[in-house]
Amino acid sequence: MRSVLLLLFFPLIGLSQQLEYVDFLQIDARLDFNNELQKVEGSYNVKFQVLKSIDSIYLDAKSMRITNVEERKLRVVADENKIWIYGPFDQGKTYSTEFRYEAFPAQTLYFTEDQIWTQGQGKYTSHWLPSIDDMNDKIEFDLTVVARGDVRVIANGTLTTTTPIEDKVAWHFDMERPMSSYLAAVVVGDFAMKRDTSNSGIPLELYYKPEDSLKAEPTYRFTNEIFDFLEEEIGIDYPWQNYKQVPVRDFLYAGMENTTLTIFSEAFMVDSIGYKDRNYVNVNAHELAHQWFGNLITETEGTHHWLHEGFATFYALLAEKELFGDDYYYWKLYNTAEQLKALSDEGKGQSLLDPKASSLTFYEKGAWALHVLRELVGPEAFRTAVKNYLDKYRFQNVTTQNFLDEVDAVTEEDLQTWEEDWLKQSAFKAEQAFQSLSKSNFINRYFEIQLLRSLPIEQKREEILARPELFSNDYLGQELVGQLDEEPIEETRVVYLMALEAGNLYVRQEVALSLINIPADLRVIYETLLEDSSYITQEAAFYNLWTAFPSHRTRYLDKMKGIEGFQDKNIRQLWLALAITTPNYMVSAKDILKQELLSYTAPNFSFEIRQRALEYAYLLGILEKGSLLNLVNGCVHHNWRFRNFCRSLLDEIMLNPTYKMHIESLESNSEKEQAFLKTKISE
Ligand SMILES: [Zn+2]
Structure with missing residues (x-):
C-alpha cells in the first residue's frame, strides 16, 4: 500500500518522512461528478500543521489538473502523482490553502449505469480526492457532493445540509473525527432508506433500491442486535457519529468498512427465502467490527493487517455465536480449521505477520489466533486487554506489539508460545485447533458421524x-x-x-x-x-x-414459471434456458424467451445477472451480435471477476470459426471496447 516513486525535480522528502514534517488536519472538498465524462471536479480546502519547518509539502493526487488557485500566497502545482504546496512553512504553525481540480479517475471511483461509488482500500483514494495514501496520517474529511435532484448522496459522517443549486443539490457531510484516507467514501444513486437507532442512541441508516423494499428486512435482519452486541462485547462505545450501510451494483468485494459508511455488494440483497441460503449477517457484523478494528485504530503497515481482518472476522463470529448459538460458532471454526490445515499440509501455510499473506490467513487464521488467545487468557482478561488497547490508541495507528503489550498487562499467562505458534509460525497448528474444537459436544458428535465415511x-x-x-x-x-x-x-x-x-x-x-x-x-x-x-x-x-x-x-x-430467485435471477434464467430447450413448450413464444435471456447480458443489469445470461446463451448457442457486444463490454468491465469470466468465455468462443468471424466484424462505440477487440483480432 505504498508508492515509492521519487520525483527528482523537488527538494525531496520521501513518503514516510513527510509525516515528520506535516500533519494534515482537515480536508474540506466539494465534489461535482460528471457521469457522461466520468469526471470529478473538486473545490478543495486543506488545513495542515507544520511539525518541522519545510519548503514544500504534498498530497497524493493521481493524474489531477489544478484548474485554479484561490489563495495566491501559496503556490500549488500538480504532477503525475502528487499535488505540491509550496511554502516556506514554519514549525508549529497551521496553514490552509484552497484550489480547484479535475480528475478522470482510472479506479477507486466507479461510474456504473445508475450509481457512482468509491472503493478506497487497495485502490488509493487519491484517484478522486487529493489525500494521503499512507494510512498513518489521520484527517478529518468533510465532503460536499453535488448531484442531480433525483438521486441521493451518502458520504462519511453526518448529513448537515442539502442546498438546491439550479437542477442539482449539494449534500454537505460533516465528520467530527479523523481517519485514514482510504476510508473516505461516497455513494450516489437512487436509494430508499430505513432509519433505526442503536441502544446507545447511534443513528443507523439502512439503504436499499426502492424496488428492493421487500428485501430490506431479510437483508438487514439482526442489524440492531449485532450493533448492540458489538458495542457491549468490545466494551468501547461506537466511535463515530452514525452508521450507514449501502448496497451497490457491481461492487468489487463483499463489503467495505468506510468510516460510518459500509458499502456492500447488491448480491447480498435477499428476500426471506434467499435469506436462508446466503444472508448478509456475517458481512454486516464483519464490516461493523472494522469501525473499531481498522477505523478507530489503524495498522501502521501491512505487517499488522491481521489487526484489521483477524479482529473483524473474530468479532463477527462472536456476534453470530450470540445469534445462532455455540454449534454454529464451532462449526464455522471447524470449517476454517480444515481449510487452513489443508493449505498448511501443502506447505503453503503463512505467518499472520506476512504482509503478503492471503485473505484466508489474515481473516481466518487471524480469527483462530484470537479464539485460542481468548481461551488461553480467559474471556475476562481478553476483553479488558482489547478495551485498553482500543482506548489507548484511539484515532491512532498500531502495531501487533501494541496489542500484545495490553494482553501482557492483564494476564499471568506467558504469551511467548502463543505468539510463536499463531503469529510467527507459517504452519497452521491443527492439533491445537482440534483440541480446542473438541470442547464442543456437537463437534465431537460430528466427528463420530464423520468416522462413518470409511x-x-x-x-x-x-x-x-x-x-x-x-x-x-x-x-x-x-x-x-x-x-x-x-x-x-x-x-x-x-x-x-x-x-x-x-x-x-x-x-x-x-x-x-x-x-x-x-x-x-x-x-x-x-x-x-x-x-x-x-x-x-x-x-x-x-x-x-x-x-x-x-x-x-x-x-x-x-x-x-414465475420465480425469480436470487438477485442474479438464478431460477428465472434457468427457467428460460430450459423453456427454450424444451421443443414442445411455449412454441410460439420461443423468440420472446430468447430475447429475454439475451437482454440480461446487457450493461443495464448487474454483472451477476449478465454472467449467468452469457453462460446460458453460450450453452444454448444463441449468442448474436448484440449479446456478443455485451460480452466485449464485459471484457473491459471494472469488476475483475466478471472481466476475467468474459475474457475466458470470449477466448473459448473464438475457437469456433463462425463465432470468430462474427466477433471480428463487431464494432463498438466505446473506445475502450474497440481497443480490446483490436487486440483479439490481431492475435
Ligand atoms: Zn474486513
Missing part, C-alpha cells in the same frame, strides 16, 4: 436408519447425505427417503445437490424439493427433475 453403506445403513433424528440436524444430516454419494442407489434409496422425510431444509438441500440421477420411485418425494424455501434447492431440483423425467417437463416448467 464404511461402505451396507455396514452402516442399519445404524443410520435407527437414528432418524440425525437428519434433523443441519450439519450431521448433510454429512450423512454426503456419504451416500458414491454408493449404488439400490443401497441408499431408503436412506435418501428418510433424509427427505425428516424435513430439514439444509439436509434436503444436500439431497437436491447430490442426488442427481433420481430413481423413478423417488420422483414424487423429490418433486417436493421444488417447494422448499431455498433458491439453491429449487434451482438444483428443477434442473435435475427436468433432466431425469422428460415426460414431466411441461409440468415442471409451468410450476417454476
Whole structure:
C-alpha cells in the first residue's frame, strides 16, 4: 500500500518522512461528478500543521489538473502523482490553502449505469480526492457532493445540509473525527432508506433500491442486535457519529468498512427465502467490527493487517455465536480449521505477520489466533486487554506489539508460545485447533458421524436408519447425505427417503445437490424439493427433475414459471434456458424467451445477472451480435471477476470459426471496447 516513486525535480522528502514534517488536519472538498465524462471536479480546502519547518509539502493526487488557485500566497502545482504546496512553512504553525481540480479517475471511483461509488482500500483514494495514501496520517474529511435532484448522496459522517443549486443539490457531510484516507467514501444513486437507532442512541441508516423494499428486512435482519452486541462485547462505545450501510451494483468485494459508511455488494440483497441460503449477517457484523478494528485504530503497515481482518472476522463470529448459538460458532471454526490445515499440509501455510499473506490467513487464521488467545487468557482478561488497547490508541495507528503489550498487562499467562505458534509460525497448528474444537459436544458428535465415511453403506445403513433424528440436524444430516454419494442407489434409496422425510431444509438441500440421477420411485418425494424455501434447492431440483423425467417437463416448467430467485435471477434464467430447450413448450413464444435471456447480458443489469445470461446463451448457442457486444463490454468491465469470466468465455468462443468471424466484424462505440477487440483480432 505504498508508492515509492521519487520525483527528482523537488527538494525531496520521501513518503514516510513527510509525516515528520506535516500533519494534515482537515480536508474540506466539494465534489461535482460528471457521469457522461466520468469526471470529478473538486473545490478543495486543506488545513495542515507544520511539525518541522519545510519548503514544500504534498498530497497524493493521481493524474489531477489544478484548474485554479484561490489563495495566491501559496503556490500549488500538480504532477503525475502528487499535488505540491509550496511554502516556506514554519514549525508549529497551521496553514490552509484552497484550489480547484479535475480528475478522470482510472479506479477507486466507479461510474456504473445508475450509481457512482468509491472503493478506497487497495485502490488509493487519491484517484478522486487529493489525500494521503499512507494510512498513518489521520484527517478529518468533510465532503460536499453535488448531484442531480433525483438521486441521493451518502458520504462519511453526518448529513448537515442539502442546498438546491439550479437542477442539482449539494449534500454537505460533516465528520467530527479523523481517519485514514482510504476510508473516505461516497455513494450516489437512487436509494430508499430505513432509519433505526442503536441502544446507545447511534443513528443507523439502512439503504436499499426502492424496488428492493421487500428485501430490506431479510437483508438487514439482526442489524440492531449485532450493533448492540458489538458495542457491549468490545466494551468501547461506537466511535463515530452514525452508521450507514449501502448496497451497490457491481461492487468489487463483499463489503467495505468506510468510516460510518459500509458499502456492500447488491448480491447480498435477499428476500426471506434467499435469506436462508446466503444472508448478509456475517458481512454486516464483519464490516461493523472494522469501525473499531481498522477505523478507530489503524495498522501502521501491512505487517499488522491481521489487526484489521483477524479482529473483524473474530468479532463477527462472536456476534453470530450470540445469534445462532455455540454449534454454529464451532462449526464455522471447524470449517476454517480444515481449510487452513489443508493449505498448511501443502506447505503453503503463512505467518499472520506476512504482509503478503492471503485473505484466508489474515481473516481466518487471524480469527483462530484470537479464539485460542481468548481461551488461553480467559474471556475476562481478553476483553479488558482489547478495551485498553482500543482506548489507548484511539484515532491512532498500531502495531501487533501494541496489542500484545495490553494482553501482557492483564494476564499471568506467558504469551511467548502463543505468539510463536499463531503469529510467527507459517504452519497452521491443527492439533491445537482440534483440541480446542473438541470442547464442543456437537463437534465431537460430528466427528463420530464423520468416522462413518470409511464404511461402505451396507455396514452402516442399519445404524443410520435407527437414528432418524440425525437428519434433523443441519450439519450431521448433510454429512450423512454426503456419504451416500458414491454408493449404488439400490443401497441408499431408503436412506435418501428418510433424509427427505425428516424435513430439514439444509439436509434436503444436500439431497437436491447430490442426488442427481433420481430413481423413478423417488420422483414424487423429490418433486417436493421444488417447494422448499431455498433458491439453491429449487434451482438444483428443477434442473435435475427436468433432466431425469422428460415426460414431466411441461409440468415442471409451468410450476417454476414465475420465480425469480436470487438477485442474479438464478431460477428465472434457468427457467428460460430450459423453456427454450424444451421443443414442445411455449412454441410460439420461443423468440420472446430468447430475447429475454439475451437482454440480461446487457450493461443495464448487474454483472451477476449478465454472467449467468452469457453462460446460458453460450450453452444454448444463441449468442448474436448484440449479446456478443455485451460480452466485449464485459471484457473491459471494472469488476475483475466478471472481466476475467468474459475474457475466458470470449477466448473459448473464438475457437469456433463462425463465432470468430462474427466477433471480428463487431464494432463498438466505446473506445475502450474497440481497443480490446483490436487486440483479439490481431492475435
Ligand atoms: Zn474486513
